[in-house]
Amino acid sequence: MRVLKFGGTSVGDPDNIRKVVEVVRSRRGQHPILVFSAMGDTTDRLVEIGRDAAAGRLDKALEKIEALRSFHASIAGMVLNPSAEEALRACAPLFEDLEAVARSLSVLGDLSPAVQDRLLGTGELLSTTLMAAALEAAGLPARWADAREVVVTDGRHTQAEPLFEATRQRAQSKLRPLVDAGEIPVLQGFIARSESGVPTTLGRGGSDYTASLLGAALGAEEIEIWTDVDGIMTADPSLVPEARNIPVMSFREAAELAFFGARVLHPKTLAPAVDRGIPVRVLNTSRPDGSGTVVLFRAPGNGHVVKSIAYKEGMAVLNLVSARMFKAHGFLRRVFEVLERHRVAPDLVSTSEVSVALAAAPSQELDAAAADLRELGEVDLRTGQAIVAVVGERLKETPGIVGRVFEDLHDLRIAMVSQGGSEIALCFAVAEDDLARVVPRLHRRFFG
Secondary structure, three states, rough: OOOEOOOHHHHHOHHHHHHHHHHHOHHHHHHHHEEOOOOOOOOHHHHHHHHHHHHOOHHHHHHHHHOOOOOOHHHHHHOOOOOOOHHHHHHHHHHHHHHHHHHHHHHHHHHHHHHHHHOOOOHHOOOOOHHHHHHHHHOEEEEEOOHHHEEOOOOOOOOOOOOOHHHHHHHHHOOOOHHHHOOOOEOOOEEEHHHHHHHOOOOOOOOHHHHHHHHHHHHOEEEEEEEOOOEEEEOOOOOOOOOEOEEEEEEHHHHHHHOOOOOOOOOOOOHHHHHHOOOOEEEOOOOOOOOOOOEEOOOOOOOOOEEEEEEOOOOEEEEEEEEHOOOOOOOHHHHHHHHOOOOOOOOOEEEOEEEEEEEOOOHHHHHHHHHHHOOOEEEEEEEEEEEEEOOOOHHHHHHOOOHHHHHHHHHOOOOOEEOOOOOEEEEEEHHHHHHHHHHHHHHHHOOO
């Protein structure tokens, strides 16, 4: 059994949808379970619809709903003709619900997390309705299945946490019989329900998480993530055109890359798979014959100290210096109490006896924490920063690696440096404007 997840670009136009159908056909003998994201940029459009409606711009919201309807109708017409009308009739209640939600929002003016979950989940319901029809039209035994009846979460909205045992039981009872009967379940990524039956979502990018959860729950042989790149690369090709594919990497390396901005895998994706030793393979829908990248619990080396260089934009760096706290007990405790009170979760932390530097996403909460931290010392809060992460299992066994990383960056300002407890990721912060110099230089240093 394999779980195949297809991202929005993989089902964003008729040509790619036809490629997806052929990929599924080629996997039919491996008992596939399919997970789909919303088509193209549908989720972004749904976000805009919600904001417009809540701000009282109902006409704009309804126009965008009509544009979404036309987009899906166009795809259905090109892929499903002559059976497009039947699929679109199945989609009609979803658009009616969208309009009802938009009208309600225009009156209430409050886009609550619960309403947001209901609104954004529409994209996956639309895409799977059309994809199930496309697969059936191609002669494949596809069966639409509701992920909300399978994936069980806690009650938090927009970032719900799955309850694995409950999800495992649902997957075994609802999906296993379909697979055993030779059918191909077609499920939505991203959406779920709480134990009490309230719709929830797993957060943006959560379709990968859905695939990993289902793979772990059903003991899949492998989880395949189909996207628009040739697996995981040594760097972002938009900054480094000569970046190359990484054939094999470890779970720890991939998890660090995902957390620090690599755009291939959702940061939470790997946890259910790594817990059960299930390989995760990243493949390109446009080049289905490629080997992509396979992520294993342990991976052999590739001759390089560094496996990949990732970055995360849109960060802020906060520096706190408090000379009066020298040799004073409780300094760090007081700092982290402030962060906890304001719900600030730093991506990086670097400390000394009288100072703390941290990198986090800019927010009102971070601004409020900075104001409170000024009671402890001098605070400098700088936005427009980026985190760069140099990742590889061999970093921890390579003497002089820090010097090699920074040797070519001598003319740039480094805001902070941090190496996590795993010792496989060396991270630092720089100005966003310097990324176009930093990442290519590092790639040349470590990959030639």
